[in-house]
Amino acid sequence: DGGITQSPKYLFRKEGQNVTLSCEQNLNHDAMYWYRQDPGQGLRLIYYSQIVNDFQKGDIAEGYSVSREKKESFPLTVTSAQKNPTAFYLCASTTTGNYGYTFGSGTRLTVV
């Protein structure tokens, strides 16, 4: 079945470490997105990519980096510059047109 796979489901990071969250889709969607969700704040856009080898900053890009070398893959790196990285991270994709997103099951990142 087609879908979006995020891994790992849970991730623990030490202070000062960089970590990379994986997002892979087999829906043949062109556009992919990374959101962060904190309690009571809803989803906030980190980065998005509409096409391979191109991506744009969202509303809260500081401390994060992405790449889009393949259509299927859009990994997110949480760098040590991100001061408050503990959150639920959601990857999504969509095709062109008036459609909503399909989300992955998310990664819960905790700083220990």
Add this chain to the structure above:
Amino acid sequence: RKEVEQDPGPFNVPEGATVAFNCTYSNSASQSFFWYRQDCRKEPKLLMSVYSSGNEDGRFTAQLNRASQYISLLIRDSKLSDSATYLCVVRVTGGGNKLTFGTGTQLKVEL
């Protein structure tokens, strides 16, 4: 002012009740509208798109009022399984096909 505003709830209703959620959006350039459902500690899932003429999907009815920049979701005959957080979502005209999410309204359906 937030781009998409929702009453956070929780709305506690008995099984079988009818419940309505409201949402307002601030950007008049918003062109597409959706309701998503999110269960506790899970990803959001698309419940339904919202069309200008209003639309219905089983027990769920969505309405859009562009003049007032207002979206609603009505759930009839509530089930225990409807307990979740309902997210109001809009897409603004422009690049990126980006969606902006409200913070959600929590619904608890009780026996």
